[in-house]
Amino acid sequence: MLVSINIRNYTLVESLEIEFSRGTTAITGETGAGKSLVLDALGMALGDRADSGTIRHGKERAEITASFDISAIEDAKLWMESHDFDIDEICILRRIYTSEGRSKGYINGQPCTMQQLQQLGDMLADIHSQHEHQSLLRKETHRKLVDEYASAGDLAIQVDEHFREWHKVEKKLSELMNRSDELLARKDLLSFQVNELKQLDLDPSVLKKLETEQQTLANAEQILQDSHSLLAICDQTEGFNIRDGLKRALAILTGLKHKPEALVSAEELLQSGLIQVEEATREIEHHVDRFEANPERLQLVEDQLSVIFQLARKHRVNPDQLVDTFETLGTELSSLLGGSDNIESLQQQLAELGSTYERAANKLSSARNKAATTMALEINEQLHRLSMEGADLLIQLTPVNNGEYRSSGLEEIEFLLATNPGQPHKMLAKIASGGELSRVSLAIQVVAASHSKIPTLVFDEVDVGIGGSTADIVGQLLKQLGERGQVISVTHQPQVAAHAHHHYRASKVIGDNSAESLMSALDHQQRIEELARMLGGAKVTDQTLLHASELLSLAST
Known part of the structure; x- marks a missing residue:
């Protein structure tokens, strides 16, 4: 339950702290005194959207701190544990926002997001505003109320999630079906292109090898002629060649006696050179023996290169990028032929997701149908207590068209009312x-x-538009709710305030340059005086005080 709230620099409040107890607490006061600002500030602590206009004039930031006893709220403790927040019997929610629009939230002193404040706040307090009867005109509100009554909120979320998954696949399948002709043409083109590239048997080294071979074959005659010339120079020319020349030089050096060191070194180099020339000659001879011009092979190589360059121009890439192009086109073709996005696969996925959705939606429908009957009975009972004896509220569940899926489930929910017997709903x-x-x-x-x-229920002037004996019944109802937990009610009705276990009065103090709202806890006599004011207006008489005392006494019995 809500233990206390501390408000600083919020609207008309400079600094205000209020402590709350179990049971029903009434907050009353003149119009404009600031009765509802406590509840509005509580909404800020629970993650409502901040409005810099609510910061007290002349101040840079507002700060609201709400303390809750969560010792008996297991859902809240489990949520805090799962989100790594410190857990104690008292949970402190703190909200700070500035005139520049910056906003910060804290849970037990640890920074948190506004979404986390809202999620935890939804487990701690439920605020019913005076404007809820306007939202009551919408079917969406009716559905939400029935789901909450049926404790089917989590199931409704599951149905919505299953619908979104189904709808995502259904949309993708629909797009594919609408593009079937286009995709078929694309598949045929990709098949042709992939087969065309596959016949080249390309790998990253093929192009370089073909280019080297083409250059060699294209210059075969010149290469052979030059090879013979090399042999002649190295070994075969009569009279003088490199090998004979080296042998003669070595013969001269070998015959010298007492050779200087430089000639010894020269002899070694010439001997090494002779060995290398002889090895080179053998390599050239081996090459000449094996090498021959091959016009047929040259034509084949040039044809292959021509195809490669033509395909490169066709795909607008460099020849050495054709391998990557082949892989890219092959991947796209595979996805069209048998990937997870093909029509057959999507149809199977859609059927499976549809079955999952229907199971959850049927379960939700069953819970809604069961809840609608008992909820309508309870609401009609309360309507009769609120002086609408002849009224009858019906919760109508209308199935959607057969085979139609909706994120909200398989039926529309609407509250229908007959205000008098015999009239249609x-x-x-x-x-x-x-x-x-x-x-x-x-x-x-x-x-x-x-x-x-939720242990703390907050009602902000929900009794507007009623009075007399009906207001007394409202007070009784709120008191009954307070006896099972905690109720905080802002009210203009003395009958409602009289039934509260605790009573606060809001007042406004006007200064020369400012105004400030105050909140005072009332004792028994002060409650009588406040009820008298609410009953009699500006002038309180002894008779009004007597009436107020009697009202409080009757409400307490």
Whole structure:
């Protein structure tokens, strides 16, 4: 439950701390005194969107700290543990935002995101505003209320997630079906291109080898002629050749006696040179014996190179990039022929996802149908208590068209109301007056709150538009809710405030250059005086005080 809230520099508040207890707490005060700002500040601590306009004039930032006792809230403790936040019996939510638009959140002193504040806040407090009867006119609200009553919120989320997965595949399949002719033409083209490149048997070294071989074959005659010339120079020319010359030089050096060191070195170099010339001669002879011009092979090599260069121009790449092009085209062709995105595979995926969706949606439908009946009975019971004895609320579940999938499930949910016996049930927007809609909204909120796991329920002027004995019934209902947990109610109705276990009064102090809202806890006598003010207006008489005392006494019995 909410233990305390500390507010600094928020609207009309400079510094305010309020402590709360179990049971029902009423907050009253004159219009404009700041009754609702406490609840608005609590919303900030729970992650609501910050408005820099709510920062107190002349201040740079607002700060709200809300402390909750979570010792009995297992969901909150499990959530904090899963998100690595420190866990204690008291959970402190802190929100700071500045006039420049910067906002920070903290959970037990550890920084957190606004989404995390909202997620944890949803487990700690449930705020019902005075404007909820407006949202009650929307079918989306009806569906949400039934799901919450049925404790099917998680199941509804699963249905939505299954629908999104199914819809994603369905959209992809639809696009493929619409492009089937285009894809077939693309597949045929890719098959031709891949086969064309495959016949080349390309690998990164083939092009270089072919180019080298072509250059050799194209110059075969000149290479052979020059090879013979080399042989002649090295060994075969009569009279003088390199080998004979080296032998003669070595013979001269060998015959010398007492050779200087330089000639000894020269002799060694010439001997090495002779060996290398003889090896070179053997290599040239071996080459000449094996080498021959081959016009047929030359033509074949040039034809292969021509095809390679033609395909490179066709695909607008360099010849040495054709291998990568072949792999790219092959990958695309494989995806069209049998990848996860082909029509047959997507159809199978769609059928499987559809079955998964239907199982979850049917389970949700069953929970909704069961909940709708009992929820309508409870709401009608509350309507009768709120002086709408002849009214009958019906929760209608209309199945969607056969085979149609929706993210919200397999049915539409709508609240229909007959205000008098014998009248047909109609949409709330068409049949309920403002006062009737307020009471319908209140009845629904009371029923929804009575089935809520959230320990702190906050009602912001939900009793607007009612009075008299009906207001007394509202006070009784809120008191009953408070006895099972904690209820905080901002109210203008003295009958409602009289039934509260605790009572705070909001007031506004006007200074020369500023105004400030204050919040005071009332004792028994102060409660009588405040109820008298609410009953009698600006002038409180002894009779009004007596009436207020009697009202408080009756509410306490």
